[in-house]
Structures are given as structure tokens and as C-alpha cells.
Amino acid sequence: MSSKNPILGLCQQATFLISAAKVDQCPEDQGREVAFAGRSNAGKSSALNTLTHASLARTSKTPGRTQLLNFFRLDDERRLVDLPGYGYAKVPIPLKQHWQKHLEAYLGSRESLCGLILLMDIRHPLTEFDCMMLDWSKASGMPLHILLTKADKLAFGAAKNALLKVRQAIQKDWGDDVASIQLFSAPKRQGVEEAQQVLAQWLGLGEDDESGDSAS
Secondary structure (H helix, E strand, O other), rough: OOOOOOOOOOHHOOOEEEEEEHHOOOOOOEEEEEEEEEEEOOOOOHHHHHHHHOOOOOOOOOOOOOOOOOEEEEEEEEEEEOOOEEEEOOHHHHHHHHHOOOOHHHHHOOOOOOEEEEEOOOOOOOOOHHHHHHHHHHHHHHOOEEEEEEEHHHHHHHHHHHHHHHHHHHHHOOOOOEEEEEEOOOOEEEEEEHHHHHHHHHOOOOOOOOOOOOOO
């Protein structure tokens, strides 16, 4: 990694901080934190682990396993947050309602939240949950960066075409500036540096350039 990637050292020392079932159990609301959101089985835990070079988030073949707000410490002023996955049919309805209630409370009240990474499976983008998060980002003005995960499941040309179609759909329905978007593959480490540069800027570590709306 180049010296232009100031978050790399922080990612390598990331450690688990705390799990919270409710907003009042979250760490003190100060500093900066970036949250990772995605529909169940979108590859959120794998992306977190790949970006931090660590096994921070538990990956599972069973979607919907992340049931808490999981906080990871980068330093005294910076954190990453793994939000509960949504949309898995086998999760009991009362639990879904609990997740949604506390996710909305977190998103609506957390002053230290400075950006949201939204993960979409490139083969199944723009689900109802994804659209809800885009709506919220536009309404709140919260910076949003989309990782089209599992890009290795498609041929290169097909993945680029999918990226273009999702970008055009977002521009049509939400506007040009609601989100940046990129391809991402955890197994192939595709898009890791690009995503880390977005994290670096949001967390106050990067240059004064714009966060990466890139086609790569």
C-alpha cells in the first residue's frame, strides 16, 4: 500500500470494542465512526475483515447472523460499526422489528456517524433495504459509499456493466450526488484500496479530495 493510504495502519490495529443491542449501550458518542450496512448475505462481514486485514467480524454461511451493533476501535477517536443485516426470511418477525427499531434509532441519533458503507450483492442490487438506506442518506445528507460485493462472481465485462446500470438507476431515482459506488471482491481483494481511501477521508485522515466515485 502507498503512503497515500493513511488508514492502513489504523485498519491493521483494529480491535473489537463492544456489542450493543440498543443505542443506549453504544460507546460514548464522540469522535468519528463509519458504519457498514447491508442486506443479509451481502458480504458485509467479509468486507470488514478484508478492509482491516483482520478477523473482526464473524462470517457465517447462515445469513442474518449479525444481530447487534458491533463496534471496532481504530484509535481513541475513530471506530467502525457493523450494523445488523436485514432481509433474511428465517429471522423471526419480532427480531426483525427489534433490529429495525434500533437501527433507525442509531442512524437518527448518532452524532459521531460520519459516513455509511452500503454493501450490495452485485447479482442482487437495489433491494428494498438498499433503497431504504438510499432514501435515508438523501434525506439526512449522510455520505454514502456503495460496495458492489462479490464482483468476482461475474466476468469482468458483466461486472462493469452491472456497476454502470446500478449507478444510472441511483442517479435517476436519487440524484447524482447521493452516493459513490465501486466494485468490490473480498476473496480477490478487488477495490480494497479504493474503499480504504473513502474511509480515510471520512475519518479525517485523507487528503482534501472528493471521496471516490470511481468505476473501478
